[in-house]
Amino acid sequence: MAEPSVVIEHVSKKFGEITALQDVSFQVFHGEIFGLIGADGAGKTTLMRILTTLILPDSGQATINGRDIVSAYRSIRERIGYMPGRFSLYPDLSVEENLRFFASVFSTSIEENYDLVKDIYQQLEPFKKRRAGKLSGGMKQKLALSCALIHKPEVLFLDEPTTGVDAVSRMEFWQMLKRLKEQNITILVSTPYMDEAGLCDRIGMMQKGKLLAVDTPDEITELVPMQLFAIRVDQMHRLTEALRSYPYSASAYAFGQVVHYRDRRKHPNEHELKEFLKVQGFSAVMIRRINPGIEDTFIALMEREDGTHDKL
Numbered sequence: 525m526a527e528p529s530v531v532i533e534h535v536s537k538k539f540g541e542i543t544a545l546q547d548v549s550f551q552v553f554h555g556e557i558f559g560l561i562g563a564d565g566a567g568k569t570t571l572m573r574i575l576t577t578l579i580l581p582d583s584g585q586a587t588i589n590g591r592d593i594v595s596a597y598r599s600i601r602e603r604i605g606y607m608p609g610r611f612s613l614y615p616d617l618s619v620e621e622n623l624r625f626f627a628s629v630f631s632t633s634i635e636e637n638y639d640l641v642k643d644i645y646q647q648l649e650p651f652k653k654r655r656a657g658k659l660s661g662g663m664k665q666k667l668a669l670s671c672a673l674i675h676k677p678e679v680l681f682l683d684e685p686t687t688g689v690d691a692v693s694r695m696e697f698w699q700m701l702k703r704l705k706e707q708n709i710t711i712l713v714s715t716p717y718m719d720e721a722g723l724c725d726r727i728g729m730m731q732k733g734k735l736l737a738v739d740t741p742d743e744i745t746e747l748v749p750m751q752l753f754a755i756r757v758d759q760m761h762r763l764t765e766a767l768r769s770y771p772y773s774a775s776a777y778a779f780g781q782v783v784h785y786r787d788r789r790k791h792p793n794e795h796e797l798k799e800f801l802k803v804q805g806f807s808a809v810m811i812r813r814i815n816p817g818i819e820d821t822f823i824a825l826m827e828r829e830d831g832t833h834d835k836l
């Protein structure tokens with residue numbers, strides 16, 4: 525097992541009455557891509573801000589490559605890169621000026637660490653005189669990543685780097701992260717996209733300031749044993765509600781073109797379920813057994829945490 529790079533122990537943070545983080549503990553290993561997933565307000569940004577030494581935790585501790593985030597904040601800042609969720613560039617500076625600025629803050633130059641950003645920055649070079657504010661979403665994101673990397677950080681913190689970015693740029697971005705990982709950079713990245721969660725080495729699922737689970741994408745889907753069905757009918761808009769009223773229903777939610785239905789019996793009876801739906805007036809009922817994905821597991825864990833159903 526690799527050595528831990530980021531160690532978080534019992535970190536809590538409140539803003540007035542709001543609990544942003546509650547007793548969060550986990551580790552990120554050297555050279556790992558660790559994904560934090562959670563809805564808006566789950567506490568992902570607060571955790572990133574604590575780890576990047578921008579705000580202090582109320583309690584608990586954390587270290588980055590052995591350095592304490594409170595007492596050693598200066599040396600940590602030299603060793604990490606941070607790409608905040610909000611636009612972090614200077615819109616009136618050109619592409620090149622932005623990168624030069626971030627390099628100078630860390631007393632380095634573009635030339636000195638060009639190798640690390642070359643893959644990414646090459647794509648921006650034709651636009652290097654363009655003002656950052658005038659770049660497309662995907663290009664802004666590449667520039668922000670270049671700026672976060674230009675001082676050759678040991679650990680990279682990326683807060684929802686692909687939000688609002690088109691699908692192709694999202695894919696390219698993840699390929700870049702894989703290449704950075706190969707250079708032994710540890711990456712902690714938050715994302716609201718479940719398909720991206722599947723690209724991480726391990727993921728942490730967060731809800732309302734709590735860490736619900738940490739595991740590899742494959743293993744995490746085994747955390748909540750469940751029998752899941754993908755169901756399609758002629759009148760999809762009524763289906764979720766009808767399934768929720770079925771006496772054995774644990775949960776039902778729309779999932780793309782189908783509804784994912786979880787039954788709370790050990791050995792659910794598909795035939796009965798089909799009959800029930802027919803009596804409810806549905807036709808062309810198609811029921812398929814499926815294995816839970818990351819999102820299904822996350823929903824099940826959230827429901828369990830919320831106590832919205834105690835049937836699992």
Ligand SMILES: Nc1ncnc2c1ncn2[C@@H]1O[C@H](COP(=O)(O)OP(=O)(O)OP(=O)(O)O)[C@@H](O)[C@H]1O
Nearest residue numbers: 539542543544562563564565566567568569570571
């Ligand atoms: N400076 C602050 N003052 C007051 N409340 C805050 C502050 N920062 C965060 N919060 C609250 O703490 C909770 C966690 O917010 P946080 O931004 O960490 O969540 P998040 O998972 O990153 O979501 P988002 O994607 O919306 O940023 C939210 O309820 C938020 O409103």
